[in-house]
Amino acid sequence: MGPSRNVSILLIVPALLVVAVLFVYPLGFSLVGAFQDKQSAWTLANFGRAWELYRLDTAFTLVIIFVSCLLIALFSIAIGGYLTLGESRVAKAILGFVYRWPLFIPFIVAAQCMRTFLARNGTMNMTLVYFGIIDLESAQSFLDWRGIVLTFVWKQTPFVALMVAGAMGGLDRSTIEAARNLGASRLRILVEILVPQVSRTLAVGLVLSFVTMMSVLSVPLMLSGQSPSMLTVNMAWRINSVGDYGTANALGFVSYLMTGFAAWFYLRHGLREKGAQ
Amino acid sequence: MGPSRNVSILLIVPALLVVAVLFVYPLGFSLVGAFQDKQSAWTLANFGRAWELYRLDTAFTLVIIFVSCLLIALFSIAIGGYLTLGESRVAKAILGFVYRWPLFIPFIVAAQCMRTFLARNGTMNMTLVYFGIIDLESAQSFLDWRGIVLTFVWKQTPFVALMVAGAMGGLDRSTIEAARNLGASRLRILVEILVPQVSRTLAVGLVLSFVTMMSVLSVPLMLSGQSPSMLTVNMAWRINSVGDYGTANALGFVSYLMTGFAAWFYLRHGLREKGAQ
Amino acid sequence: MSARLEIDRVETAYGNVRVLKGVSLDVAPGEFVALLGSSGCGKTTLLRTIAGFLSATAGEIRVGGRDISAEPPDKRGMAMVFQSYALWPHMTVAQNVGYGLRLKKWPREKIAARVDEILAMLKLDGLGARNVAQLSGGQRQRVALGRALAVDPAILLLDEPLSNLDARIREDVRHEIKALQKNLGITAIHVTHDREEAMVMADRIVILDAGQIAQVGPPETIYNAPNSPFVAAFMGATNVVRLSASRSGDSIDIAEGPGNRATVLRKAAPAGFERGELVAHFRSEAAELADGAARDAGALMLPGRIVQASYPGGIWRYSVAVGDSQYMVDDPDRRDIGAAVAVRVPADALHLYPAAMSRN
C-alpha cells in the first residue's frame, strides 16, 4: 500500500496548493503590506501611525466587543436554558419562534432600525416619555457605544442561542432528570449541569461572534459617528478617504491579531476536549 | 395541573413581552418608517425613489449573492466531501487545518487583502505576469463584482464547509461503506449518498451566509467603488451623506424582504424535515 | 431506611393517550419488585410517574402512608438509576456521587467521608478522582447506583439499569445489586424487559400489558401458573394448541383434533370450564419428542414431522410441523430432518385457558 498512498498524496498536492494559495496568500500579502511603506521598503511606520492615531479606538473596540460577548453569552444561556428546562409549552413555542428572527435581519438593516429606535427623539425615548417613565428633558441619545453594544447583542444573541439551544437539546435528558431527582433547582441545573456540558459550543459561538463583530462596518459607522470609533470605521476611512493603505494594513494586522487570539483559544479548547476523551 | 400551568404562563408573559419588544419592535418601527415621509404621513414615495435610483443595484445585489451562494455550496461540498471520503490522512489534515482560517479574518481585513490582491497591478496579476501566464498589457483589475464575489466566497465557504463537514462526519459511516461495497465511486457517494443526507445543514448554512452577505458594507464599499453597487452601500450613502432616512428604510425593507424569503425557505425546509420523521 | 409504597389506581396520560389505565400495587418495605413487560406496555411510564417526572392524571401514590402525588421528584424520598446511567461527564466520580449531598448543603468533609464509604461499598475505591468518561460500562453503572444510594433514599428506582451492559458483566451486576438491596434493606422498583433478569432479581414480578397489570406474584408463580395466555406467552410458553375438551371430575378429556390425539389429562380444568375449546400453551423445554407412532395416555401427543433442527447447546431444538402449525421442542437426541415424530407434552407442562381468553 505504501507506494500507492504516496502517489495519491502527490495527486492531491496541486489541489492543496490551490487551496493554500487562494485562502492563505491574499491574507499573507496584506499582512506583509502592513510592514512596508509606499515604496515597499520595510518599516514599522504604519504601526507607529496606527498607534498614535488609533490606540484609543483599539481599546474602545476591544471593550465594546468584550462587553457584547459577555451579554451575548448571558442572553443565549438564558434563552437556551429556558427552551430546555422551561415547563410552559406555550411560552417555549413563542420564545423559540421569536428569538431567532434577528438572525435574518442584515446588520445594516439592524443598524438602521436601531438608529430610529435609539435616537434622542427616537421611538424608545418617545415610548418611555409617553408612559411617563422619563421626561423629555432627561431623554438622551443612545447613539454611541451603548447603541453599538445593543445592536451587536441584538443581532448575535440569536446566532449563539441557536447553537447553545441545539447543544442543550442534544444532551441526554436523563442527566437533567438525575439532577432534578436529587433536588437541584432549575437555576442550578442550568449553571451546574447544562452550561458545563455545552461550554465548547458556547465558546465556538462566541468566537465566531467576536470575529463577526470585528468585521461589521455598518453598525459603528451608522450608530456612532463621533470619536472614539471602532477599527473597522478607521480602516474604511484610511482607504476610502485618505488612500493610506499602509496604516489600513497595520490596523488590519491589529484586528487580525485580536481574532487570531480568539481563534487560538478556539483551537486550544477544541484540542483539549479531544484530549480528554 | 391546569390552573398552575396557567399561572406559570402568566408569570412568564412579562419576560416574553420584553423579548418581543426588544427583538421585534425596533425592526417593526423601522419598517413602518419605510412607508412614511418626514412628516410621518403615509406614502409610497420612498419606494418610488428607491425603485428609480436603485432598481439596477437591487438586481446587481441579488445576482452577486446568488452566484456567491452557488459557489459557496460547491466549494463547501467539495471540502466536506474530501474530508469525509478522502483516503490520504496527510492531505485531509492539511485541508482540515487550512480551510477554516478565513473564518477568523474580519470581513474588513478580507476586503483589504483582496484589494491588494486583485487590483490591476495587484499581487495576483503580478504573479501571473511573473510566471508568463499573462502579459502586463492584458492584465485587468478584478476590483468589481468579481472581486466582491471572490471575497464573499473566500470568507463564507469555511463557515458553510465547517457545518457541512461536521454533518457529513456525523453520518453513520456504514451508509458510506454500504455504497462502496456495492460499487459506488467516490463522486457518486458524495452526490447520491452524502449530499442528500446533509442537505438541510447545507441549506441552513447558505441561508445564514445569504443574510451575512446582505449585511456586509465593507466589502462592496472597498472593492467596488463604481456603479452599480450593492444595496448596503446605497443605504449607508442615503443615511450618512444625504440624511434621507425614508429611502434608506425603503431599501432596508427590500433587503429585509430578500432575507425574509431566505428565512421562509429555511423554516419551510426545517418543518418539512420534521414532518417526514 | 426503607418505606412502604402504595400505588392506588394510578392513571397517566401523554397528551390524549392514556398510557396507564388504573394501576394499583402495594410494595412492602425492603421488597424488590420488578415491572416486566414488552416495549410500550407502560412500565417506564409507571416508574416515571412514581418518581414524579410525570404526573398522574388520577389515583394516588403513597409512601409510608403519606400521599406524595403532588410532590416534586426530590421531595419523594426516592432516587433513580437511569438506563443511560446519566452521569455528568464534566464531573469526577466523587463529584457525581456527592452532588446530591452538596444539594442538601452537607459540609465538605462529611460529603467526602460519605462518598468514600459509598465508593468502598461499590468496590470503586480509589476511582473518586477519575473522570467518568474513563470508566468501563460496569463501573459507570456502579457510579450511577452510588449517586442514587448516597442520598440514602427510602425507595430505589431502577430504569433498565443493566440493558447497556455486556451479557457476562450483566450477570455479575444482577447479583451485586440484589445483594446490596437486601443488605441495605431498601425498597426497590426495577423496570426491565428481560424475563430472566426479573426472575433472578425480584421478590415479586409485576407483568404489565397495555397500561394494566396482567399478573403480580413471586417468580415461581408467574412462571408456573401464568393466569392468562398473554402472560404464558410472555413467560416463554409460546407453543399454542387449540383443543376440544370437556371436564370430567379431576381430569380433562381431550378429543382428537386436527393436530392432536385424544387423551385424558389428570389436571384441574380452568375455573368454570365445563366443555368447549381450550387454548394450551407450553414451553419448548417442557415438551419432548417421541416416536411418531408412540402413544401416551396421560400426556398430550401431537404427531408431526421435523422441519428444522439447531443445537443451542446441551439439547437439540427442533421445529416440528403438526398440521398447519409449527412447534419448537427441545430434545436431548439428535434426529433427522423429515423424521416422523410426536411431540409429547406432559399434563403439568400445559397451561390451559378457555379459548375466549386468547386474543388471536
Add this chain to the structure above:
Amino acid sequence: MSARLEIDRVETAYGNVRVLKGVSLDVAPGEFVALLGSSGCGKTTLLRTIAGFLSATAGEIRVGGRDISAEPPDKRGMAMVFQSYALWPHMTVAQNVGYGLRLKKWPREKIAARVDEILAMLKLDGLGARNVAQLSGGQRQRVALGRALAVDPAILLLDEPLSNLDARIREDVRHEIKALQKNLGITAIHVTHDREEAMVMADRIVILDAGQIAQVGPPETIYNAPNSPFVAAFMGATNVVRLSASRSGDSIDIAEGPGNRATVLRKAAPAGFERGELVAHFRSEAAELADGAARDAGALMLPGRIVQASYPGGIWRYSVAVGDSQYMVDDPDRRDIGAAVAVRVPADALHLYPAAMSRN
C-alpha cells in the same frame, strides 16, 4: 451462486496495533460460518478485511481460488449487511434495494422486476415506495438484507445483523436468515458475540481470541469438546475447580483437595497428561445438588453451603460456596439458603485441561 472462500494467514493492523495475528480459514461453498468472540477479539476486523474495507498487512484472501486481497470492496463478489442496517434515509425501500443494480447500469425495468422479486422473497411486498424511516426494526433489517442479496453476491457478510432487534423478533429473524441462506445456497460469514445465535445459525463456529482462532468446529463439537479453558468458559462452562490428578489407564484418579472429595473419573485424560494439576470447567446446568454427606464414586463431589438462590424459570439456580470458591449450580428442587449440600458433577460434564493451559 456461491463460492469457496479461503483465508490464508491473514494479518491486519490498525496503525501499529496488530489486531489479526495470522488467521487461516477455509469456507466451503454454501457454508454458514459464524465468527464468535467477545469485543476486541478481532472478529469484526476479520470481516472488514474479508470485505475489503481494511487491507491485510500479510496473507491472502482467495475467492474460488482467485486472490482478491488487492481488489476494492465491490470487485470481491461480496455483499455486506451492517449492524446499523446502514439504509439510506433519503431513498425509498425500492431505491435502497435497487441501488446496487443501478450502479451496475441495469435498465430501469429489469431493476424494478428484480426489486419486486427480492421484496417478495423477504415478505416486504408492497413496501417498495415506503420511506425507510417508517419501517420497524425487523423490516429495516430485511431491507438491508435485500439490498445485499439484490446484487446476487457469491458471499454474504453479516456484521452482527441482529443485535439491534428486540429479543423476540431476533429469534424469528435468525430462522428466516438461516432458511434463506440455505435456499439460495449462498456462502455466509456471520459476526456475532451472542453464543446461542452462533450455535443456532451456523454450520461451523470460529471462536476468535485476541486476533487468533481459538477453535473451529460444528456447534456440537465446540459446545461439548472445547479445546481450551478459554473456549470452555466462553461457551458457558464458567465454574472452575483445580484438581490434583493422575492418569490410571482409561480413568483419572482425583486426589482429595481443599474443595473436592477423592474420586475416580471414568474418562480419558487430556492428551499427554500423566500426573499433576488439572483445571476442570463445568456448566451450572450440567451439575446438580446432592445431600451434603452424599458420596458418589464416579462423579466429582464438591461439598459446600448454599449462599444464594434464584429462580430463572424451570429450575432453581444456587450459588454454592465450596472453600474459597463459589459455584453456580442448577437444581430442580427448592432448597434453603445455608443448607449443606454437595455439588455433583458427572464425569462427562467435566472439561479437563492441564493447569498450564489456564490463564489464571
